[in-house]
Amino acid sequence: WLFTAENLPPWQKLDTGLELGLFPGRTSMGQPLQMVILRIDPKEYAFSVLTLTPEEEARSLDDWATLYQFAAVINASMYLPDGRTSTGYLRSGQQVNNERIVSRFGAFFVAEPDHADLPGAALLDRTTDPWEVLLPQYRYVVQNYRLISAERRLLWNPGGPRHSIAAVGRDNTGAILFIHCREPLTGVDFGTLLLSLPIDIHLVMYVEGGSQAGLLIRTPQRTQTWMGRHPADIWTTGNESAPLPNVIGIRKRPAPPPLP
Secondary structure, X not given: XXXXXXXXXXXXXXXXXXXXXXXXXXOOOOOEXXXXXXXXXXXXXXXXXXXXXXXXXXXXXXXXHHHHOOOEEEEOOOEOOOXXXXXXXXXXXXXXXXXXXXXXXXXXXXXXXXXXXXXXXXXXXXXXXXHHHHHHHEEEEEEEOEEEOOOOOEXXXXXXXXXXXXXXXXXXXXXXXXXXXXXXXXXXXHHHHHHHOOOOEEEEEEEEEHXXXXXXXXXXXXXXXXXXXXXXXXXXXXXXXXXXXXXXXXXXXXXXOOOO
């Protein structure tokens, strides 16, 4: 990292329960990078996992945000060659995009439970959490690879390709983290950098890599889109029109009614 524990870059408050951290560093190859982390309090923001209907065409992050009035949106998952089916289990309400629980995918993102004693959004570790009991109790579920376990163990195998990465994590407070790094990294480098940040990450789920990996923020305080680098580097800021079939978005929860 290009900072020390004493001069950690400050979090920018975008709203109550919504903070943005921009962490500069270098790759193991010496290239500059920026890790973008949006920290979201599920008590203040509602989450949605959205997927295309059979009649719809894939949308850009900007189109998803505009249509559903999201304050932020990120990839929900990788997808199959048909351009719409998630590689792992994905359910949005009653709409099931992929009904198959993939044995090698160890993380689930869940949101909007059917009763108030569960968190509004969470990440489940398949090896430690009672996921079979919990999944039916949430409106939204998406499954993908664990990159970091609930015990803060880095699970990615060394080597592999370098690419831009989008991920979803949680910290020790229960906040949900939307994470993006545009500079191409291996999964090990990405996870090692996250674990070395003093923000107590406890579980991270990989959601997309390469030029399709994106994160958009749209608030009165800041509007910005980060997209993965195209292999040929045609777009200096990434291809913001890249079509994405499945996303996770957030909206501000309505204020509770006043007491009588």
